[in-house]
Amino acid sequence: MNSPNEDPNDNSRRDFLLSSGGWLSSAWIAAHLPGIAAAAHHAEQMPAGASGAHLQFFSAPEAADVEALCSQIVPSGATPGASEAHAVYFIDRSLATCFAEMAADYRKGLGEFQSAFLASNAAPSFGAASPQVQMAFLKTTDRTPFFETTRMLTVLGMFTSPKYGGNFQAAGWELMGFVDRHAFAPPFGYYDAQYQGFVPYAADKSA
Amino acid sequence: MGSGAAGGVIARELSQAGFSVVVLEQGPRLGPGDFEHDELKYNYLSGITCDPKVSPQTFREDASQLAQRPPMGNSLVYARIVGGSSTHFTANYWRFHENDFNERSLLGGIPGTGFADWPITYQELEPYYTKVEWEVGVSGLAHASPFDPPRTKPYPMPPLPVKSSGVLLERGARKLGLHPFPAPMAIVSQLYRGRPGCAHCGFCIGFGCEVMAKSSTLYTMIPEAEATGRCEIRPHSYVYHVALNRRGRTTGVHYFDVDKRDQFQRARAVVVSANGGETSRLLLNSQSGRFPQGLANSSGLVGKYLMFNQGSQVHAQFEHELNEYKSVQVTRILHDFYDADLKRGFYGGGGIDARMGPQPVGWALASGAELPRWGAEYKERLEGFPRAMIAAGHCTSLAQETNSVSIDPTLKDAWGIPAIRVTYKDHPDDLAMAKFLQDRALEIMQAAGAQKAWRAGQRFARGGVHLLGTCRMGNDPAASVVDKYHRTHDVPNLFICDGSSFVTSGRGQPTMTIQALAFRAAEHIGRFAKRGEI
Numbered sequence: 001m002n003s004p005n006e007d008p009n010d011n012s013r014r015d016f017l018l019s020s021g022g023w024l025s026s027a028w029i030a031a032h033l034p035g036i037a038a039a040a041h042h043a044e045q046m047p048a049g050a051s052g053a054h055l056q057f058f059s060a061p062e063a064a065d066v067e068a069l070c071s072q073i074v075p076s077g078a079t080p081g082a083s084e085a086h087a088v089y090f091i092d093r094s095l096a097t098c099f100a101e102m103a104a105d106y107r108k109g110l111g112e113f114q115s116a117f118l119a120s121n122a123a124p125s126f127g128a129a130s131p132q133v134q135m136a137f138l139k140t141t142d143r144t145p146f147f148e149t150t151r152m153l154t155v156l157g158m159f160t161s162p163k164y165g166g167n168f169q170a171a172g173w174e175l176m177g178f179v180d181r182h183a184f185a186p187p188f189g190y191y192d193a194q195y196q197g198f199v200p201y202a203a204d205k206s207a
Numbered sequence: 208m209g210s211g212a213a214g215g216v217i218a219r220e221l222s223q224a225g226f227s228v229v230v231l232e233q234g235p236r237l238g239p240g241d242f243e244h245d246e247l248k249y250n251y252l253s254g255i256t257c258d259p260k261v262s263p264q265t266f267r268e269d270a271s272q273l274a275q276r277p278p279m280g281n282s283l284v285y286a287r288i289v290g291g292s293s294t295h296f297t298a299n300y301w302r303f304h305e306n307d308f309n310e311r312s313l314l315g316g317i318p319g320t321g322f323a324d325w326p327i328t329y330q331e332l333e334p335y336y337t338k339v340e341w342e343v344g345v346s347g348l349a350h351a352s353p354f355d356p357p358r359t360k361p362y363p364m365p366p367l368p369v370k371s372s373g374v375l376l377e378r379g380a381r382k383l384g385l386h387p388f389p390a391p392m393a394i395v396s397q398l399y400r401g402r403p404g405c406a407h408c409g410f411c412i413g414f415g416c417e418v419m420a421k422s423s424t425l426y427t428m429i430p431e432a433e434a435t436g437r438c439e440i441r442p443h444s445y446v447y448h449v450a451l452n453r454r455g456r457t458t459g460v461h462y463f464d465v466d467k468r469d470q471f472q473r474a475r476a477v478v479v480s481a482n483g484g485e486t487s488r489l490l491l492n493s494q495s496g497r498f499p500q501g502l503a504n505s506s507g508l509v510g511k512y513l514m515f516n517q518g519s520q521v522h523a524q525f526e527h528e529l530n531e532y533k534s535v536q537v538t539r540i541l542h543d544f545y546d547a548d549l550k551r552g553f554y555g556g557g558g559i560d561a562r563m564g565p566q567p568v569g570w571a572l573a574s575g576a577e578l579p580r581w582g583a584e585y586k587e588r589l590e591g592f593p594r595a596m597i598a599a600g601h602c603t604s605l606a607q608e609t610n611s612v613s614i615d616p617t618l619k620d621a622w623g624i625p626a627i628r629v630t631y632k633d634h635p636d637d638l639a640m641a642k643f644l645q646d647r648a649l650e651i652m653q654a655a656g657a658q659k660a661w662r663a664g665q666r667f668a669r670g671g672v673h674l675l676g677t678c679r680m681g682n683d684p685a686a687s688v689v690d691k692y693h694r695t696h697d698v699p700n701l702f703i704c705d706g707s708s709f710v711t712s713g714r715g716q717p718t719m720t721i722q723a724l725a726f727r728a729a730e731h732i733g734r735f736a737k738r739g740e741i
Contacts, residue, residue, distance in 0.1 A: 073581040079590060098252055101260075135582070142581060151581060152572060159567040160247040175586075177593040178532050178567050180244055182417060183406040188534055189371035189593075190527035191378075198369075198377075198389055201353050 054089070056096035057103060063088055064127035065114060069147075070154045072134050080171035082154050090157030090166025091150075102149070109146030116141065208446045208460065208489065209233075211291020212718050213705040213725035214480035215424025216343075219431050220729030222438035226736065229472055230432075231444035231462055233485075234287035237294075237425075242415035246568040249413050253280070255295060257287045261621035264484075266669060268632045274615060282629040282670030283484035283612070288415075289442055290425025292482065292672065292718075297412045297536045298393040298421055299716040300345045301558065302336045302723075304356045304545060305329040307713050314547060317554055320634065321512050321606040325710045326682045326691040329356055335723035340391075343722060344399050344422040347391030354386065354542040366538070367396045367405060371529035372596035373539030376561035379655030380541050387541040390560060393422040393718070394535055402426060407534035412565060444470070447624045449477060449493040449502050449701065457502075457701045463622050476700040476732065476741045478693075480725070483513065483674030483706040487612040488627050490678070490703075503678075503695035503703075508688055510612040512679055513629070514604040514712040515671030517637040518557075519645035520564070520663035521598045522578065523652035528593040531563030544647060545714055547603075555640025557602030557714045559648050564597040577661040591659075598652050600644025601715025604668075604675075605634040612677050633667050641665060673717050678707035692735075693728040700741045704728040 055063055070082035070091070082088075095103040114126060117137055123129035126137070141147055157166030159176065167173065173180065187193035210218065210232040222228045237255070248254035264281040265274035286295045306313055308325040316322060337360045339345065347362035349355075366389035369377075373390070380387040394411065397404040405420040419426040432438035443465035450458045450471070459473040479486050487510035493502035501509050540560040547556045564570050571589055579585040588595075615628035645662055652660045681687025684696035693704045704725050706717055713720060735741045 074586050074589065075583055077583075077586070079586075081586065098247075138581070155568055155571045156247060156251065159571055161245050164247055173567065176567050176571070176589055177528075177530075182244075182408050184409070184533040185407065186368040186534070188368075188407070189529040189531070191371035191374040191525070191529060192369050195369055195374045198348065198351065200351065201386055 055092050057092045058088075061125065061127075062107075062110060063092065065125055066091060066110065066150065068127040068129075068134060069138075069150055070157070072131070072138055073151055073154045074158060074175075079175045081175075082158055084168065085158040085166055085171040085175075086168035087154045087157030087166050090160070090164055091153045093165045094153065094156070099153075106146070106149060109144070109149065113141065113144075113146050208478070209291055209480035209482065209485070209705065210289045210424060210429060210440060211286070211480065211482065211705070212293040212424060212721045213728075214291065214478070215293065215428035215432070216722050216725035217478055217480060217704060217729045217732070218438050218440075219428040220726060221733060222432045222435040224729075224733040226437065226733065228432065228438040229474070230429075230438065230440045231446050231460065231472065232289050232291075232440065232442050233445045234289065234442065236289040236440065236442040237415060239415070239417050239419050242417050244408070244410050244414070246566050249295075250565070250569060251279075255286050255288050255415060256284055257281055262287070262626070263618055263620060264627040264629060265615045265618055266629045266631070268630070268667070269609060270630060274628045274630070276618070277669065280670070282631070283627060283674055284670065284672045285482045285484065285674065288425075289429065289440055290415075290423045293423040294415045294421075294425050295413050296393075296423075296718055299537055299540075299560070300339075300347070300391045300393045300719040301540070301714070301716040302356055302358075302391075303329065303332075303713050303720050304354070306546060307711060308332075310547065310711060314549065314554065317605060317636070319607070321608055321679075322554075323606070323681070323686075323710050326680055332720075332723050332727065333357065333359060335726040336719065338726045339719060339722045342726075343393060343427050344395050344402070345391055345393050345719075346396040348389040351388035352386060352542055354545055362391065364396050364399055366390065367392055367394060367535050368407075369538045370531065370534055370561075370563075372531050372561035372563060373537075375523075375525065375529070375596065375655040376539045376541070376559070376598060376651060379651035379653070382654040383650060385541050385543045385651070387539045390537045390540045392535055392537065395420050395422060400427075405535060409532045409534060409563070410566065412536050445622060446481070446489060447492060447622065449479070449489060451493075451495050451497060451502065451698070455497055455698060457698055467622060476702065476736065478702045478704060478728075478732065480703075480705045483677045484612050484627055484629075486703055486705055486707045487677040488614065491614050492625055498697065503688060503697040503701055505697050506685055506688060508608075508679065508686070510677050511608045511610075512606040512676040513610040513612055513631060514606055514673070514675040514709065515631070515668045516604050516673045516675070516712050516715040516717070517602050517633055517641040517668060518715060519600040519641040519648070519665055520573075521645055521648040521652055522564075522573065522595060522661045522663060523598065523655075523657040524588075524591045524595045524659040525655075525657055526594070529596055530593050531596050532566065532592075536562045544644060551639075551643060553636040553639040554605065555603045555636050555643070557600055557640060557644050558716075559598055559600050559644055559651065562597050562599055564599075567592065570595075573663055578663065598648035600641055600648055602637070602640045602644055603714060604637050604712040606676050606679070606711060607634055629670065631668060631670075638665065638667075673706065673712070673715070675706040675709040675712050675717055678703045679710050680708045681710065692731040693724070694735070702728065702732055
């Protein structure tokens with residue numbers, strides 16, 4: 001470490017500042033957050049309608065169980081659910097990239113989840129069980145850390161940017177009625193369209 | 208140190224006053240073209256905030272526990288870029304009220320706490336609040352709230368367009384005899400000083416503004432400081448030690464540059480504005496023979512009295528679409544419950560605002576005893592997103608010496624510098640006040656005609672974004688770290704100004720006051736320097 005009396009040499013810093021114009025581009029983010037870049041890259045490589053051949057982290061049986069679990073968290077129906085949004089593919093890729101540090105714990109939790117299911121059910125796997133059986137089992141395990149993590153990853157897989165591999169064809173945003181735009185103009189909704197303006201309290205006898 | 212809400216103001220004020228200023232900022236410099244609508248990156252992968260992978264922290268509730276790294280994210284969250292947390296804040300810009308500064312005298316002491324008066328009054332700070340509104344750029348409607356403190360000037364521009372959440376809060380609150388009013392926001396509602404009015408994209412909270420409408424120091428104070436030709440903003444400069452000479456004066460700071468090379472910046476005076484977490488960490492890590500327990504820490508209070516601001520939420524769903532994902536977070540608030548009322552049986556006060564809450568992921572992840580978490584009912588809630596809003600309570604946190612930022616005995620960051628250890632447990636009155644506001648928010652939503660209303664879960668805070676109180680201001684050197692001018696009691700040319708200077712927490716929206724303090728501090732630092740008193 002330099003001593004307090006050592007002359008500072010600022011040239012390199014000033015050169016850097018000048019050469020970058022003081023404004024670093026988004027390339028900095030890619031360089032410093034490799035997990036983000038890797039996740040986005042994997043997502044871009046993933047073809048629409050991905051199959052087990054494209055899995056990065058899960059085995060096919062693991063993916064089937066997680067897929068079924070995601071579909072219980074946000075079921076399919078008249079509007080898209082986790083399955084239509086390809087949430088399981090987001091989870092798969094995130095555990096291989098940006099959430100890799102939690103991958104071992106997740107796999108352990110999944111194993112315990114599967115074992116617990118098989119210990120109390122006749123179905124060959126959670127994914128192969130009927131929706132009613134799945135639901136009944138989840139009611140006994142929906143406070144576990146594994147379930148909470150899966151719920152979080154399912155939500156991320158449904159509602160983050162499609163560039164990460166989930167939210168396929170913006171199915172999650174369609175479900176929520178969310179529109180990602182860079183500008184909107186008032187009125188924004190039904191109630192503000194009806195608004196007559198702020199009435200000051202000094203003139204508001206009823207207040 | 209630090210280019211955020213306080214650091215940016217001080218840099219501009221001192222450079223415009225003729226001083227040479229170098230601002231050392233931990234993070235990179237980004238611009239409007241670099242910011243994105245990306246919830247995963249910004250909210251879950253530390254896109255612009257302190258990254259636990261390289262800047263880890265530990266947490267414990269009290270000293271009896273072994274502090275551990277939180278499973279996801281850090282306890283103390285702040286933006287690590289030029290502009291600091293003013294780049295990603297929500298931009299609620301309430302002034303503190305007069306009683307925030309002398310509440311201890313008004314109410315008496317609270318056993319087991321460090322509840323105290325500030326050494327300054329609202330009247331002393333009022334001109335600087337006005338300066339923030341005009342120099343930084345705040346939208347609002349003066350005198351709209353009957354509870355507003357005195358002001359000498361109106362806002363420089365009108366409030367932002369009301370959203371449906373604001374209309375509904377106003378409707379319900381007025382029915383109950385309450386007094387909602389247009390929210391003051393540090394987001395420009397129209398062209399102001401070369402910055403365009405808000406584009407209403409909806410990505411304010413946790414995100415950098417893509418059109419420069421949010422009045423971050425990145426877009427306001429810092430360019431104006433640089434325009435003087437006397438201020439250099441130096442990104443990727445991570446200060447880890449404040450140097451001290453034999454006479455007990457600081458000579459400058461040691462820092463790592465972008466290549467992790469050790470550098471030294473000499474200075475006539477050092478101002479630390481690194482936020483209520485990092486400021487304390489820097490001082491505690493700057494030990495010396497004269498200050499074995501950390502620089503400027505003869506009181507032993509550096510890092511103590513950490514306050515986060517408690518809060519609570521009610522989720523509500525209405526018949527028609529609100530589309531809250533559009534535009535700014537907040538357009539209506541109320542301060543009817545701002546003052547503490549000991550008849551409630553506990554200390555505390557706060558405000559309630561109408562907001563959309565977070566973007567889709569954060570909104571969908573909200574959980575609580577009354578919120579469905581999975582299955583058909585959960586999906587029904589998700590489908591109700593366009594018709595949903597949140598009524599949020601924001602309130603006091605009591606200063607407790609046991610709540611602190613300290614140095615973890617073993618954990619170090621990616622630069623080898625000892626990491627932050629957070630010790631925090633809410634005072635029971637903080638939780639009681641949050642619950643009180645939640646009850647009122649529920650009544651308001653019901654009065655507004657909500658089809659459904661849920662209470663979000665209420666729990667002990669395990670972290671926060673309002674990092675307050677850890678180098679508290681005071682007249683007594685034995686009971687505070689800085690004096691009323693932000694000069695440390697122990698080192699005459701070392702100043703601290705950020706959320707750490709707070710004596711009490713206010714009611715939940717501290718940045719306006721941080722910046723008013725910064726304008727005032729800069730004025731005094733400049734005067735001291737010109738009089739040869741530094």
